[in-house]
Amino acid sequence: MRTNHIILAAVMAALAAAWFSIPAMAASKPSKPMPEATEEFVEKGRAIYFRRCSFCHGLLGDGEGPAAKYLDPRPRDFTLGTFKFRTTKSGELPTDEDLFRTVSRGLSGTAMQSFDSDLIKSGLGESDRWAVIAYIKTFAQEFDDPEYDPVKTGKVISLPAKRAPYNAETIAKGEAVFEKAKCWSCHGKLGRGDGNKEFRKDDWGFPIRIRNVTHPWKIKAGAEVEDIYMRFTTGISGTPMPSFVKTLNEEDRWNLASYIKSLQHQLTGHQALKAAPVQGALPESPDDAAWDAAEPMDIRLAGQVVAPPRWQNPSVEMVTLQALFNDEDIAFRLTWDDPFKDVVHDESQEFNPNEVSKVGAFNSYVEANGMVPRALETFRDSIALQFPVKPPKGTKKPHFYRGSSSDQVHLWVWKADRDEVGERGTEEGNARGWKQPIKAQAEDGQQIAGKAKWDQGRWTVVMKRPLRTGDKNDVQFEKGVFTPMSVNAWDGSNGEHGLIMSLSTWYYVFLEAPTPMSVYAYAALAFLIAGGLGFWLMRKAEKEEEPVEASA
């Protein structure tokens, strides 16, 4: 009887352990293979597809749903049977499990999100996901043909049982593979997606944005070493990303995956940029060694979707800020990745937002392709720092999107085209809400100096200004005060200009005040009192008679 109890307890414990390990696996692997695609099962899938998928992928599965035009990358056209993310050889159909993985965990950085009900309450259970996959497979005839079945024809690539570890050695070896396989010719020497000098197109005719592999949140089919390995091995169908199964051996691919993983940027967590105090003059050059002393802060940006013209395909999704100050000035350094240096601006090609800005417009979003040119030599790259004009009371601030009529903001707008021709790159302006354009300040109010450079797919811009100005429309910096700060950014070759941009919400910049002398005085006083007390006790004990040792 007792043995039974022990066994029962062991089984319960094992079940509990299994239960806790489920969430980690649930997202990618089904517990059972796909059920048979009976008519009833497919019909169940059709109902789910109608409710959850058709608005992007279209009623016909052709990727032409009402939301599709506004998205980049476009929703997949299932009728072609071309799927990017597989565990099968280049050009082959995906396995059922591949489709299951994509539906379950989504594609990072795209509109295709996780549909796993273990991760998202109103997601789909496993059976529902299988049903919708059964329906999706009816769109492409190839799925009916056993000749194309990747499992039956042995085209599946499984992860090797033995894999290289992720460590300094495999990373170094992987870097050599990166050189040898010429990954840099597209992805850039530092992996920022800046290798090509012009846009390339995918098989569907849309411009391809070469992946910046240093931003893990944009790695669509998973940012882990295994996922990256699988991409080299299978290639990405429909895009210029080939399979390297013939040119690189398995070990090389593992090492390369380790190297790519090592390039991934780790976001800094904090919300306040600490400006570092500097003796002497502040640097105006982006390369100055003085910047090494300034702690960086990453800011995430989103597409400007707050008001028309709305834009959900932003290019600049992270800007890294640093700041230095001395008794007179403050200097900011802004760093962000942009694969193309766009230094011209053609105003005649700017988008007229009137059509999308009316109540009841067909849509207030800008289409991903067609409405604005997304091409080189069209619009400039640009970035802006935004501050409230009035010092904030408590946590009250102007709205992060350009303030409001009653609460104006001060913007420092740097424009690549002006910088390129040697004009002052950063212009000061003010805004009272997004409805009116930024109003540039008068020439004698322009006080921002600084230089910029573009190198290897990265802009670095310095903006330097006196801490205090006499202008009532300017932000003033005080030591020991948290000044709200946010960022607007434009990538010209991504079609961005005007309100078609990316933006952040409020962060802070903080100038450390010197510690008041009273703090040191209090500490010294405490030390003296405690020390004196100890000394007094010591003297008192010494004066007392030596007691007789209890030596019984």
Add this chain to the structure above:
Amino acid sequence: MKRFRIGGFLSVVLTLLVVYALVKWGIPAVSREVTTLPFPLPVPGTLMFFYMVLTIVALFMFVTFSEEGLTDFLRPVKKFLRGGYGKIPRAAILLAVPAVIGWQVYEIVVPKVEVPSSLRIQHPSSNFPKSFEAKENPFSKPTEAQVDAFIAQAEDNEIDLIPQVREDVELWMEEMDPDHMLEFFAVEPVKKFLAQLEAGEVDKETARAALMEKTLFEGRALYAMNCRACHGDSVAGDGPMADGFKLRPLNFTDNGTIETIVVGYTFWRVTNGGPGLPTEATPWDSAMPEWKLSLTEEERWKIILAEYDLAQKTPRIPESH
């Protein structure tokens, strides 16, 4: 055999160390065993404070219980102060203790650099107009006339659809050449309605349910076009834009969001967005648009209908009802 005895002072120090170790490491270790969670339960700082104070009080009572006890406790202390353990250790400790105290005082008085934090009220009502309280979604209970009009449209095979979905429906009709344009609705109420339509005996309840499905279809499309970028495919507040906003978009699948408010409130929030919020809800951090500038009232109501449906929630019933 001589019994080894530790002195009163040493036992007090050891007791304090043991209690500290138990609270600091013992409780978290045991909690991991008990809960089987992959992380320990945190021990709050105040709990540590209480345990240590209790221990010190108990030890104080123990030491001062008898004259001998106190003498026993103080003996090594006095010996130390007299220099019985050597003059150098005495000097070191008599300097180290005040130094630690001075450092602690410095830590307490030095100005802390902390990001200003704001308490934010998620469902503020200070400026919620009373007129919105009892507002009902005009699409949630189709009237007799609306149902009749829908039946008439269905009989003519000319269903009135919003322009945003028409394009995709027309592509589907071209390709499929269906008997009826509603056939793409893969849901029971519409299938039943079409069967009745063919048989020539439409009942109003089925027609009403089918009309609701039509409205939901339009609402879902409008949601996918307008709201999905932030609030996500599954209304979980995790859309592709969500990571860019420090104040994350609301997750409607969470209890305590859209089901705890009346539908008129939801409509008010959708209509006026972040800028319509009162100060206690930090309107300057909210990316919620003023949708009245872009969407018609009908579009907003259709989206709200679909949003509750996708989240599998129902709005709170107004109190006057």
